[in-house]
Amino acid sequence: MGLWEILVTASVPVLNVLLLTAVGSIYATDHVGILSHGARKHLNSVVFHIFNPALVASNLALTFSLESMMLLWFMPINLALSSIIGSAFGWLLIHITKSPSHLRAVILACCSAGNIGNLFLVLVPAICKEKGSPLQNLDVCRTYGMAYASLSMAIGTILQWSYTYNIVRISSNYKESQENCSSNGTIPSLILITGGNLIKGFNGPGIPFPIIIGVIAIRFIALPIVGTILVEFAVHSGFLHSDPLYHLILLLQNAVPPAMNIASMIQMVEVGEGELSVILLWSYVVASMGLTLWSMFFLWLIS
Template sequence: MGFLDLLLVALIPVIKVLFITGVGLFLALDRVNLLGPDARNHLNKIVFYVFGPALVATNLAQTTTYESLVTLWFMPVNILLTFMIGSALAWLLIKITRTPKHLQGMVIGCCSAGNLGNLPLIIVPSVCEESNNPFGESSTCFSNAQAYASLSMATGAIFIWSYVYGIMRSYANNYKEAGLTININSSQKNSNSESDLETCREPLLPSKDWVAASDEYSVQQQPHGNFETQEKSSALRKRFQCITMTMKKINLKEVFAPSAIAGMVGFFIGTVSPIRQTLIGADAPLRVIENSINLLGDPTVACMTLLVGANLLKGLTRSDIRPSIIIGIIAVRNVFMPLLGIGVVKAAQHLGLVGTDALFQFVLMLQYALPPAMAVGTMTQLFQMGQSESSIIMLWTYVVAAFSLTLWSTVFMWLLF
């Protein structure tokens, strides 16, 4: 296929995304108010807890086998590489633009975490639906595409709510310890644990000044023969309390998101032959369960894309964020990451780590070219830090992604064929 033919194949899915995103943006307008803040909140919960996990579980259960794991194992590694490379580029961007401290965690989140959920679920299967797609027969391509995109969504959820959440929370804590006013957790549920954390001032690895002060106090208050032992015991006890308070702040429900758990269930069903034969297939005795869950998963893509459009409405507000930061994030996500992604996937192909499936390699490359994950905006709301700035960044990065995704998808297919 020629470059222009591939460009047309790549353009159609992006147009679909733009159209549905535009509908979501329209429904969120104040004059329409069908996707206002309350409606978005309820719909997002339904997608997060019901529709998304159902889609992930059924797609992986239908298409994953024990033999396919030989190839699929590289996708979690590839996603981890996208986060690490994005974080390194974000660190350089922070140094170059001198990003304010309260925005540094958000910049790292935007550069490291791509939208690994709904965009691959739309773009990759839509490419397969085109009659002149380069990946072979449409039905087989479509089935594999949904499996790859579902695995991307499930794995991405784990990394976003562990890796990115941890980084952004760490930057928020450092900003607070510097004496700036940040309300890390505004929920009434965690107010008691937050007040307990306020009393935990000693660092896990104490500074020289803290050690010197504690030594001086111990010399004055304790007998010469016992002060050293009691000082060590007290320090260990305080550090253990700090670690305990910190662990209580980690929300395992977010780290192990429902889509991630559903992915594990889908893998288990697909790879264990007796269970697979019971649930999956036209002759399976319990196929009604699989069919029902499949129906629940069907609205996922449309609802998620409508929510993306509705959330972008907040980016139309004014903010004091410097244009250089926005341009830097756009450059990282739309120029440097895709170029490095080509190198990573080509190197993995040369080493025989990704098999020969061109569609799988296309998905791996695509993961480097996606705009920032919407979950980053959610985290800024959790930490009450950089909400308006993140909305503007999301708006501009998704506007640019409408063009860059088309171009990079074309380039990826051109390199693979």
């Protein structure tokens, strides 16, 4: 693939996601008022408890057998390592910036949990459809791409609520609230909801700029570099089966913005909700360039 083909293939899917996110943000403004706070809460609950499980189960059932699932053993390891390494980077950021105690849970959550679910459900099929994509056979790519993305969402959700949430709970000094605001959704509702949730960042409270820069640097520089080294080591050591799409998914899992599930976790411990909205807003703004550049590199790597 030439440089221009890689650029177009990498940028168009990211732009598709961002445009849909922008629509959600517009719907959530006071002027439009379609995705009000109450509407987002109810839609979040419906798609999280009904649409997400149905989407994941149907995609996995149509594509994978027990034998083929065994070939994907590295995905949970890749995601677990990404969470552990991300939280370690977050811990370093807390000590370097001398972050206030009420922001520690927010920083650790943003660094350890990436958007490896709903973002992939839109991004991967879009990459498959691009003419210059090295992923051949559109129908096969789309089918397996959705299955890989669904598996990533399922594993990621388990990790985020078993690992990241406990880090958030332990690192905050606040008692857990009984209110549970579910997050995420399914195509295209989930991306609209993401945009609706990000609108709070425009009116969020002040947060030290070095913390925002640090989180962005961890998510779009440090984690992708470390993750790429680990995945490439596994590929060249013969640990992974030769599937370029699976290879791409593993690489992308380390180069995404923070997960929207974090909003639910922070709401439960009732600490740093406003600051989180600011970090999420800037992270998704930077993702328009960061995710595109990393996608270009990953597509070149597998081609």
